[in-house]
Amino acid sequence: xxxxxxxxxxxxxxxxxxxxxxxxxxxxxxxxxxxxxxxxxxxxxxxxxxxxxxxxxxxxxxxxxxxxxxxxxxxxxxxxxxxxxxxxxxxxxxxxxxxxxxxxxxxxxxxxxxxxxxxxxxxxxxxxxxxxxxxxxxxxxxxxxxxxxxxxxxxxxxxxxxxxxxxxxxxxxxxxxxxxxxxxxxxxxxxxxxxxxxxxxxxxxxxxxxxxxxxxxxxxxxxxxxxxxxxxxxxxxxxxxxxxxxxxxxxxxxxxxxxxxxxxxxxxxxxxxxxxxxxxxxxxxxxxxxxxxxxxxxxxxxxxxxxxxxxxxxxxxxxxxxxxxxxxxxxxxxxxxxxxxxxxxxxxxxxxxxxxxxxxxxxxxxxxxxxxxxxxxxxxxxxxxxxxxxxxxxxxxxxxxxxxxxxxxxxxxxxxxxxxxxxxxxxxxxxxxxxxxxxxxxxxxxxxxxxxxxxxxxxxxxxxxxxxxxxxxxxxxxxxxxxxxxxxxxxxxxxxxxxxxxx
Ligand code: BG6
Numbered sequence: 001x002x003x004x005x006x007x008x009x010x011x012x013x014x015x016x017x018x019x020x021x022x023x024x025x026x027x028x029x030x031x032x033x034x035x036x037x038x039x040x041x042x043x044x045x046x047x048x049x050x051x052x053x054x055x056x057x058x059x060x061x062x063x064x065x066x067x068x069x070x071x072x073x074x075x076x077x078x079x080x081x082x083x084x085x086x087x088x089x090x091x092x093x094x095x096x097x098x099x100x101x102x103x104x105x106x107x108x109x110x111x112x113x114x115x116x117x118x119x120x121x122x123x124x125x126x127x128x129x130x131x132x133x134x135x136x137x138x139x140x141x142x143x144x145x146x147x148x149x150x151x152x153x154x155x156x157x158x159x160x161x162x163x164x165x166x167x168x169x170x171x172x173x174x175x176x177x178x179x180x181x182x183x184x185x186x187x188x189x190x191x192x193x194x195x196x197x198x199x200x201x202x203x204x205x206x207x208x209x210x211x212x213x214x215x216x217x218x219x220x221x222x223x224x225x226x227x228x229x230x231x232x233x234x235x236x237x238x239x240x241x242x243x244x245x246x247x248x249x250x251x252x253x254x255x256x257x258x259x260x261x262x263x264x265x266x267x268x269x270x271x272x273x274x275x276x277x278x279x280x281x282x283x284x285x286x287x288x289x290x291x292x293x294x295x296x297x298x299x300x301x302x303x304x305x306x307x308x309x310x311x312x313x314x315x316x317x318x319x320x321x322x323x324x325x326x327x328x329x330x331x332x333x334x335x336x337x338x339x340x341x342x343x344x345x346x347x348x349x350x351x352x353x354x355x356x357x358x359x360x361x362x363x364x365x366x367x368x369x370x371x372x373x374x375x376x377x378x379x380x381x382x383x384x385x386x387x388x389x390x391x392x393x394x395x396x397x398x399x400x401x402x403x404x405x406x407x408x409x410x411x412x413x414x415x416x417x418x419x420x421x422x423x424x425x426x427x428x429x430x431x432x433x434x435x436x437x438x439x440x441x442x443x444x445x446x447x448x449x450x451x452x453x454x455x456x457x458x459x460x461x462x463x464x465x466x467x468x469x470x471x472x473x474x475x476x477x478x479x480x481x482x483x484x485x486x487x488x489x490x491x492x493x494x495x496x497x498x499x500x501x502x503x
Pocket of ligand 1: 184245264265362
């Protein structure tokens with residue numbers, strides 16, 4: 001582990017993202033002792049004129065203090081200093097640099113290196129400008145060792161051309177290993193398990209006999225013989241990657257209307273999950289090897305056809321005063337992707353996301369084909385499914401056909417269920433942002449989006465997005481609190497999804 005001076009600079013410190021995600025994640029890392037390994041200082045920078053204490057007060061209410069034990073809070077807050085300035089102001093960034101340098105030359109840190117982590121909790125439109133200011137005024141040229149890293153939040157552009165333009169501008173200032181493009185879905189615990197396998201898994205048979213699930217370990221894609229031979233077009237009928245929220249765009253209508261659900265959720269979060277489900281086994285667990293495989297699978301996706309898309313907009317969306325009355329921005333979309341490769345040809349990958357639906361849930365649902373020569377009439381009961389629920393209550397379960405207990409010879413559906421929080425009581429499941437910030441400090445880029453990956457992701461969705469922007473594809477109205485437009489269920493059926501019993 002590197003030691004020495006670490007400066008974490010949160011740009012956009014008075015904004016919502018910083019308050020709700022960045023500072024709370026930093027606090028959790030502090031609480032768990034990760035930041036104390038370093039001589040760390042945190043700097044907030046934004047346009048609002050504030051004193052250090054005023055920023056600290058604003059943040060304090062959002063810090064996750066469990067059991068009302070606030071012992072660490074004030075120590076943590078004391079690490080934070082504030083500098084105000086605009087995002088194009090030379091003076092502002094010079095002052096910021098001065099504050100960081102003072103910290104770096106303080107007695108405690110003199111022998112260490114200068115490590116500067118710039119977290120841009122800002123609208124993407126200012127990224128190139130801010131990166132230029134950081135590069136010009138805030139990279140410590142006099143220090144021989146250390147690094148400068150910039151962390152960027154999505155959305156990265158609005159389409160292929162704008163994303164490429166942004167990448168080129170930032171790429172002139174910083175090298176790819178210095179750039180961390182956050183997709184917080186990659187930091188969620190269960191998503192991690194798809195790529196960071198544990199090494200063993202207890203026999204499913206135990207559960208089939210209705211024994212305790214206690215001994216069941218993590219089910220993971222690349223470390224389980226169970227999955228290796230089944231994870232392909234011969235056995236899998238379709239894959240669904242679903243994101244639902246039971247609230248609308250409240251308070252974010254202005255932002256959301258410019259992007260829509262495909263840019264907000266599907267092109268990034270769901271596509272990242274898609275990669276992890278569909279990619280080939282990487283050569284090793286090195287970040288570059290994993291990202292190489294993700295790019296390959298993205299490049300194998302066929303162009304999206306109109307008949308593979310259903311769009312929706314919930315009734316009431318346009319009542320938001322920040323949303324134009326004639327908005328045709330989708331708040332719901334189902335998009336079916338087809339991969340042109342040996343493993344997946346003919347297997348629909350259904351990506352579905354919506355706001356103001358009937359529940360809050362994010363899950364991956366891998367549905368297997370019917371059993372050939374089915375003597376038990378299993379298909380009436382439903383198919384085998386492997387489900388990974390990312391939220392709420394992280395879990396993995398397998399839907400199996402088993403014998404109904406009793407004297408009758410009847411088949412029924414049941415689940416092998418591994419609920420994380422229940423199974424690993426007392427184990428702290430970290431929030432996505434904690435892990436991702438820690439990764440940036442460590443210099444691990446595995447859970448960040450590489451430039452070529454971003455480009456490949458935009459290549460898939462840009463033609464469709466342009467058709468929507470030009471009004472060629474219109475959203476269907478759906479009731480808030482519903483499942484979304486009925487046409488989306490029909491599309492699912494067409495893609496081969498069979499509704500199963502249970503959950
Ligand atoms: C963000 C989107 O990236 O993810 C939001 O911009 C969405 O629209 C949020 O609500 C969902 O994140 P989570 O972690 O709450 O599922």
